Amino acid sequence: MKLQHWTFARPxxxxxxxxxALMGAGALQVWLHxxxxxxxxxxxxxxxxxxxxxxxxxxxEVELATMKSPTSLDAVARARLGLRPPRDGQIVGLP
Amino acid sequence: xxxxxxxxxRLGTASVVIxxxxxxxxxxxxxxxxxxGHRLAxxxxxxxxxxxxxxxxxxxILDRFGDPLALSTRADSVFVRPSKLPGDGSEAAVAxxxxxxxxxxxxxxxxxxxxxxxxxxxxPVDLDRLRALNIPGVGTVPExxxxxxxxxxxxxxxxxxxxxxxxxxxxxxxxxGYLRGPTGEMAVERDARGRKFLAAGIDGDRARxxxxxxxxxxxxxxxxxxxELDRRVAETRAKGGLVLMLDPRRGEILALAQNPSFDPxxxxxxxxxxxxxxxxxxxxxxxxxxxxxxxxxALDQRAVSAxxxxxxxxxxYRYAGHTIHDHHGYGVLSVAQILQVSSNVGATKxxxxxxAKSYYQALRSFGLGSATGVDLAGEQxxxxxxxxxxxxxxxxxxxxxxxxxxxxxxxxxxxxxxANGGILMRPYIVKRVVDDGGEVVLENQPTVLRRVVSQAxxxxxxxxxxxxxxxxxxxxxxxxPGLKIAGKTGTAQxxxxxxxxxxxxxxASFVGYFPADDPQLVMLVIIDEPQTTIWGGTAAAxxxxxxALAAAERLSIPVEPPVDDELAASVQQQGNSAPAxxxxxxxxxxxxSLREALERARALGVTVDVVGSxxxxxxxPRSGAPMGADQPIRLQLDASGEPLG
Numbered sequence: 001m002k003l004q005h006w007t008f009a010r011p012x013x014x015x016x017x018x019x020x021a022l023m024g025a026g027a028l029q030v031w032l033h034x035x036x037x038x039x040x041x042x043x044x045x046x047x048x049x050x051x052x053x054x055x056x057x058x059x060x061e062v063e064l065a066t067m068k069s070p071t072s073l074d075a076v077a078r079a080r081l082g083l084r085p086p087r088d089g090q091i092v093g094l095p
Numbered sequence: 096x097x098x099x100x101x102x103x104x105r106l107g108t109a110s111v112v113i114x115x116x117x118x119x120x121x122x123x124x125x126x127x128x129x130x131x132g133h134r135l136a137x138x139x140x141x142x143x144x145x146x147x148x149x150x151x152x153x154x155x156i157l158d159r160f161g162d163p164l165a166l167s168t169r170a171d172s173v174f175v176r177p178s179k180l181p182g183d184g185s186e187a188a189v190a191x192x193x194x195x196x197x198x199x200x201x202x203x204x205x206x207x208x209x210x211x212x213x214x215x216x217x218x219p220v221d222l223d224r225l226r227a228l229n230i231p232g233v234g235t236v237p238e239x240x241x242x243x244x245x246x247x248x249x250x251x252x253x254x255x256x257x258x259x260x261x262x263x264x265x266x267x268x269x270x271x272g273y274l275r276g277p278t279g280e281m282a283v284e285r286d287a288r289g290r291k292f293l294a295a296g297i298d299g300d301r302a303r304x305x306x307x308x309x310x311x312x313x314x315x316x317x318x319x320x321x322x323e324l325d326r327r328v329a330e331t332r333a334k335g336g337l338v339l340m341l342d343p344r345r346g347e348i349l350a351l352a353q354n355p356s357f358d359p360x361x362x363x364x365x366x367x368x369x370x371x372x373x374x375x376x377x378x379x380x381x382x383x384x385x386x387x388x389x390x391x392x393a394l395d396q397r398a399v400s401a402x403x404x405x406x407x408x409x410x411x412y413r414y415a416g417h418t419i420h421d422h423h424g425y426g427v428l429s430v431a432q433i434l435q436v437s438s439n440v441g442a443t444k445x446x447x448x449x450x451a452k453s454y455y456q457a458l459r460s461f462g463l464g465s466a467t468g469v470d471l472a473g474e475q476x477x478x479x480x481x482x483x484x485x486x487x488x489x490x491x492x493x494x495x496x497x498x499x500x501x502x503x504x505x506x507x508x509x510x511x512x513x514a515n516g517g518i519l520m521r522p523y524i525v526k527r528v529v530d531d532g533g534e535v536v537l538e539n540q541p542t543v544l545r546r547v548v549s550q551a552x553x554x555x556x557x558x559x560x561x562x563x564x565x566x567x568x569x570x571x572x573x574x575x576p577g578l579k580i581a582g583k584t585g586t587a588q589x590x591x592x593x594x595x596x597x598x599x600x601x602x603a604s605f606v607g608y609f610p611a612d613d614p615q616l617v618m619l620v621i622i623d624e625p626q627t628t629i630w631g632g633t634a635a636a637x638x639x640x641x642x643a644l645a646a647a648e649r650l651s652i653p654v655e656p657p658v659d660d661e662l663a664a665s666v667q668q669q670g671n672s673a674p675a676x677x678x679x680x681x682x683x684x685x686x687x688s689l690r691e692a693l694e695r696a697r698a699l700g701v702t703v704d705v706v707g708s709x710x711x712x713x714x715x716p717r718s719g720a721p722m723g724a725d726q727p728i729r730l731q732l733d734a735s736g737e738p739l740g
Contacts, residue, residue, distance in 0.1 A: 037286075037292060040284065040292035040293050041290070041292045043292070043293040044283070044291055044292045044293045047293060051169070051237070054169070055168060055169035058152065058166065058167065058168040058169065059168050061163070061166055062166050062168055062242050062244055065162070065163040065166060065244035065245075066244040066245075068162070068244075069244055069245040069246070069248070069314075070245070070248070070314060070315060070317075070318035071245065071246060071248065071318065074318070074322070085645075091648060091654070092690055092693045092694065093653055093654075093655075093693075094693070094705065
């Protein structure tokens with residue numbers, strides 16, 4: 001055995017290119033995965049925001065409906081504004 | 096062998112070792128990927144992927160103008176997994192933040208169940224504080240909370256939904272399938288810290304909001320009905336009451352108020368008796384309100400004519416072994432007068448002329464004894480025994496509304512038929528159902544059930560019923576000056592279901608419609624066991640009047656009060672001589688407010704055209720100038736009130 005004759009051949013450029021391409025593809029894949037995860041987090045946050053805004057919207061809708069209810073309006077009209085229902089003949093139809 | 100010579104050997108050895116290790120790794124990789132790959136991938140997915148259930152918002156219930164009567168909001172509920180609680184006492188803060196007692200908290204966390212609700216639909220402020228604690232084993236789940244912004248308004252119609260967003264009563268129950276909406280799913284991933292992220296985007300099966308149910312109710316009319324009813328029930332110290340309004344031309348129910356009522360937002364402990372929709376679920380003996388149906392049938396079948404006169408036996412009439420009584424003794428009365436004064440003896444004699452079979456068939460035709468088909472849960476058919484089961488006295492008692500029972504809706508619908516020229520419409524309360532995309536998925540249309548009496552008969556009966564609200568009728572308190580009202584009072588004894596026979600309690604009612612020459616609204620008012628007065632004309636008619644005033648304004652039905660004689664006289668005295676005629680010079684309107692100008696025009700019997708607002712600054716023709724026949728006076732108004740030219 002003549003191990004002393006073992007030599008390391010210079011890697012061919014094609015092989016280097018393959019290795020580089022594989023490494024690049026791997027890095028790209030990892031980067032894309034990270035990006036997708038990041039977008040997933042953003043999407044999740046946006047989704048939560050949408051839900052929160054929708055909930056706020058429906059809360060406001062409830063509040064508006066409560067304030068607009070004839071019972072509330074009647075109470076405000078009488079207590080705060082001193083209004084009362086018209087007496088007979090007070091309603092005059094416009095021509 | 097020197098160092099230089101040993102180097103290739105070491106390199107070779109290292110290569111072999113590395114190659115062997117790589118081979119082992121490659122083999123293991125193959126094993127993991129190819130042999131166990133499927134199982135391991137599934138395990139991994141289970142660990143970091145999950146499907147989140149999306150609860151849809153329950154659809155809204157709206158009145159005919161889109162005013163919300165029931166809405167949903169998101170409200171998170173708090174749960175606990177007892178086995179995952181840290182056990183260091185920090186979780187006691189949860190009870191504090193959610194304002195639940197320590198005993199309650201301990202009971203819940205000592206449960207053997209792996210999952211226990213702590214507080215359903217908690218307050219958002221409490222939830223924020225709770226989340227800040229970040230205690231393991233305590234979590235929240237988004238849920239839907241039902242809210243009724245008008246409180247007790249139309250509560251018996253709308254019903255209510257349960258804590259799990261399921262309809263339990265009323266429209267909420269009857270239209271639950273539409274209101275609930277389909278649940279959705281969304282795939283979410285969890286990272287190492289347990290944070291969720293949407294790796295698969297938001298293309299999942301999104302939850303869709305339930306469909307909105309649009310009712311025929313008008314919340315303004317409903318409010319007027321409820322407030323007037325409540326006031327009258329309190330005034331008469333009655334057990335309760337009911338007001339039902341419907342459009343006779345379409346069959347749409349515009350208002351349905353009942354007292355006592357309840358707030359569906361806080362319905363805990365409310366008796367089922369109070370929650371029941373008595374307009375469709377309860378039948379009562381209608382009393383004299385039945386006489387209008389009797390007169391309609393008798394006139395339509397020409398058994399009597401409006402001018403026929405009957406001797407009313409001075410209030411005591413022996414019939415089939417019984418004595419029929421009137422409240423007052425009457426002599427000879429026409430058909431119209433019999434209804435006007437509500438004579439039981441007269442009604443019995445009309446019924447005798449009509450015959451039991453014809454009367455029974457007419458009552459069936461008016462819809463008595465069968466459900467109206469309204470889209471409300473729990474409708475009863477009332478009680479109208481088959482003709483074969485009638486005894487001799489039944490014809491007489493049925494003529495003045497005893498021995499049979501109707502639901503308030505049946506009676507209102509029957510009067511609706513008279514108001515609608517003899518055509519009976521199917522009553523309904525849901526106008527349409529619209530999904531969250533705006534598409535109409537269900538629409539109710541007015542449905543003609545049948546013609547009950549001829550148009551001429553209906554007109555004739557209407558004229559007769561106008562006499563009931565006249566000063567000599569039983570219900571002058573229902574009259575509204577300037578509005579033609581047709582109606583009928585009823586005062587019926589209540590059936591004693593416990594001891595049999597009749598109890599001491601009375602049901603006072605008034606049912607009518609207006610304007611009599613073109614009816615747009617039928618209204619039934621029932622006062623249950625009034626104490627201060629028992630008569631339909633005094634207990635129920637005033638409610639009709641008050642609501643009719645509000646309804647006329649709401650529905651733009653013109654109410655033309657008669658000319659105030661004092662005003663007309665003062666206008667004439669102000670130097671403009673006699674009321675304007677075809678060619679007489681017009682009075683001066685200058686400087687008057689719009690209200691004053693219109694009142695003066697009405698007093699003088701002239702028509703005016705109005706432009707602008709404020710005070711009259713110009714009129715054409717001018718005061719004293721000649722004017723043509725039927726020529727309107729053009730009034731120009733301005734806020735300044737300074738006369739022009």
